[in-house]
Amino acid sequence: MKQSVHEERLKIPTVGGGHLFVRQLAPEQSTAVVLMVHGLGNQGDVFLHDGHGLANYLSEMGYTCLVPDMIGQGQSWPHRSRQLNHGAGVMIREDLPRLAAEARRIANGKPVFLIGEGFGGVLLASAYARISAMRPQVAGMVHLGTRRSTRLGGVAHGGWDTFVWQRLLPLLGSLTGEVPLHWFRKSMNAESLQLFHDAKAWNDGEWQGPGSDSFDYAAAAEQLDWPASLYLARRKGGYGDHLADVREFMRELGTHNGRLLVLGKRDGNLRNYGPLSMLQHDDAWVDHFPVILDWLNERLRQIDSDDKPARHLVSV
Numbered sequence: 001m002k003q004s005v006h007e008e009r010l011k012i013p014t015v016g017g018g019h020l021f022v023r024q025l026a027p028e029q030s031t032a033v034v035l036m037v038h039g040l041g042n043q044g045d046v047f048l049h050d051g052h053g054l055a056n057y058l059s060e061m062g063y064t065c066l067v068p069d070m071i072g073q074g075q076s077w078p079h080r081s082r083q084l085n086h087g088a089g090v091m092i093r094e095d096l097p098r099l100a101a102e103a104r105r106i107a108n109g110k111p112v113f114l115i116g117e118g119f120g121g122v123l124l125a126s127a128y129a130r131i132s133a134m135r136p137q138v139a140g141m142v143h144l145g146t147r148r149s150t151r152l153g154g155v156a157h158g159g160w161d162t163f164v165w166q167r168l169l170p171l172l173g174s175l176t177g178e179v180p181l182h183w184f185r186k187s188m189n190a191e192s193l194q195l196f197h198d199a200k201a202w203n204d205g206e207w208q209g210p211g212s213d214s215f216d217y218a219a220a221a222e223q224l225d226w227p228a229s230l231y232l233a234r235r236k237g238g239y240g241d242h243l244a245d246v247r248e249f250m251r252e253l254g255t256h257n258g259r260l261l262v263l264g265k266r267d268g269n270l271r272n273y274g275p276l277s278m279l280q281h282d283d284a285w286v287d288h289f290p291v292i293l294d295w296l297n298e299r300l301r302q303i304d305s306d307d308k309p310a311r312h313l314v315s316v
Helices: 054-060 088-107 119-130 159-176 193-204 217-223 243-252 289-305
Strands: 005-013 019-027 032-037 063-069 112-117 138-144 229-234 258-263 313-315
Touching: 005 054, 005 088, 019 054, 019 088, 032 054, 032 088, 032 119, 032 289, 054 063, 054 289, 063 088, 088 112, 088 119, 088 193, 112 119, 119 138, 119 193, 119 217, 138 243, 138 289, 159 193, 229 243, 229 289, 243 258
Parallel strands: 032 063, 032 112, 112 138, 138 229, 229 258, 258 313
Antiparallel strands: 005 019, 019 063
């Protein structure tokens, strides 16, 4: 049943005197808390576009949604600049644990879900694998177009896509001081040089800590008992979210209760969504948003009944 929603705006302190700007969408009666993390070149608005985003939908359906702008984006501080060195490592070790702690505080004992868009899902999975404080109360994870590398899907693209991501964007970033993903309709905004290069390092290599950080995320992931996870991938995904790479990321986490939902007209959806419209289009409210809601509700029912879900991988 649709509920009225109250919005609050928070500032979560982080390292170096910075802060994470967070919007909290709270329904009258909340059943759980959802922390939603955006990907490269986006900000929290990707979940809140003109009141039609996924966060708007889930909050009206009874889930309190925490929607942060990560450092370098939106109203968080410091803002994006050539000098900003706030990369994936700091986000994983510092920012995301602070956001998870805030989610648990607001949840007050209720379950917490983690939702990541694009590279935001990789950051969440990395923090979950590395930081034990990320794991309490987490009842499930949702990954929307999330892939770590283009090891499989990259071969499906022509030379132009590869050239843009591997050559042109890094060159433009070095010239302008930020990576203009939005020029190519890859995202809402530009991205900081540091975070883009961290993401590119994982795209081209192994899932290990960037630079002098030697933490092996792949090895840590294999040892974890991951929460139930839902993966959404576009049938006509691009270089940044190819179906094969989303599926490979799902497998990279090891055997767990994971379900892959493929979005496309040939799969019964209303349209072939783009990387932004899959989170913002009005059709999504009657298309795959209800599927995400049903999956979240199913997790809550399992908690209430103490059922133990099977550990398996499922593609839909």
